[in-house]
Amino acid sequence: MTMKKTLTLAGSDSSGGAGMQADLKTFQEYGVYGMTALTSIVTMDPKAGWSHNVYPLDVDIVSKQLDTILSVGIDAMKTGMLGSVDIIELGARKIDAFKLDKVVIDPVMVCKGEDEVLQPENTDAMRELLLPRATIATPNLFEAGQLAQTGPLKSIDDMKNAAVKIIELGAKNVVIKGGKALQHENAVDLFYDGESFTLLENEKVDTTYNHGAGCTFAAAITANLALGKSVKDAVSAAKDFVYAAIKHGWKLNDFVGPVMHGAYNKFSK
Numbered sequence: 001m002t003m004k005k006t007l008t009l010a011g012s013d014s015s016g017g018a019g020m021q022a023d024l025k026t027f028q029e030y031g032v033y034g035m036t037a038l039t040s041i042v043t044m045d046p047k048a049g050w051s052h053n054v055y056p057l058d059v060d061i062v063s064k065q066l067d068t069i070l071s072v073g074i075d076a077m078k079t080g081m082l083g084s085v086d087i088i089e090l091g092a093r094k095i096d097a098f099k100l101d102k103v104v105i106d107p108v109m110v111c112k113g114e115d116e117v118l119q120p121e122n123t124d125a126m127r128e129l130l131l132p133r134a135t136i137a138t139p140n141l142f143e144a145g146q147l148a149q150t151g152p153l154k155s156i157d158d159m160k161n162a163a164v165k166i167i168e169l170g171a172k173n174v175v176i177k178g179g180k181a182l183q184h185e186n187a188v189d190l191f192y193d194g195e196s197f198t199l200l201e202n203e204k205v206d207t208t209y210n211h212g213a214g215c216t217f218a219a220a221i222t223a224n225l226a227l228g229k230s231v232k233d234a235v236s237a238a239k240d241f242v243y244a245a246i247k248h249g250w251k252l253n254d255f256v257g258p259v260m261h262g263a264y265n266k267f268s269k
């Protein structure tokens with residue numbers, strides 16, 4: 001039996017809901033074979049309100065993981081938390097060297113519940129080196145404002161303006177996640193392919209158990225691309241997948257509630 005193969009170049013979320021853990025759980029739900037190049041390890045401090053610490057890995061270790069995986073070959077890839085500018089540069093070089101053409105860039109800058117950009121120096125490198133190589137970029141509202149350098153996005157018109165800038169910066173497609181952050185009765189995402197805008201909407205689930213939603217969404221897009229869907233269809237399928245995951249989000253402890261990565265197959269099919 002042959003399987004479609006996917007790569008995630010991402011960080012480890014020790015609490016299991018986001019990062020490469022979310023990616024692998026999502027790939028499994030789609031029946032694609034997931035491989036991981038780990039960039040950084042994130043720990044949470046239970047004595048300090050679950051505040052996050054990021055430990056980037058040495059770029060040589062990341063490079064060796066990528067060589068292992070790319071020697072096998074992949075059908076699609078995603079990036080998540082990248083850890084350092086060196087790792088971003090490495091990712092860009094490998095995308096070029098292996099002519100990777102289904103590339104989902106999830107430009108992770110913040111973790112939910114944290115209000116600071118974890119590694120500000122990475123933002124410029126992602127804008128300059130990864131957007132031009134993106135089949136699709138999947139920023140949340142905050143990240144889209146940072147990449148497009150428009151300041152905070154507060155409306156769908158602001159999202160459209162930022163989407164145009166992100167395409168000008170080189171991404172072939174972009175989906176800006178309005179999610180919970182946008183003041184709107186629904187959870188609205190804006191998809192733009194450089195020609196027309198499409199709004200993806202569903203009910204806004206009233207929950208704080210949404211840890212890992214963005215990673216799960218980007219991983220679902222990646223899996224759908226690997227399976228041969230068009231970019232637009234992959235995004236639309238991923239939106240339904242992550243909606244179910246959020247709807248069935250659950251409490252892990254007093255600080256965090258992850259999405260239920262497998263909820264779509266369990267409850268919505």
Ligand SMILES: Nc1ncnc2c1ncn2[C@@H]1O[C@H](COP(=O)(O)OP(=O)(O)O)[C@@H](O)[C@H]1O
Nearest residue numbers: 140177179180187188203204205213214217242
């Ligand atoms: N409360 C919610 N109800 C329904 N969908 C949501 C909710 N929060 C986020 N989403 C959706 O989940 C996906 C991930 O978005 P978001 O949580 O904003 O990303 P991130 O985790 O990167 O900040 C998007 O499709 C967004 O619209």
Ligand SMILES: Cc1ncc(COP(=O)(O)O)c(C=O)c1O
Nearest residue numbers: 011013018019111212213214215
């Ligand atoms: C390793 C890692 N990647 C990505 C994220 C971002 O997760 P989300 O899907 O909630 O945007 C986090 C947040 O904790 C993380 O720890």
Ligand SMILES: [Mg+2]
Nearest residue numbers: 108140214215
């Ligand atoms: Mg995110």
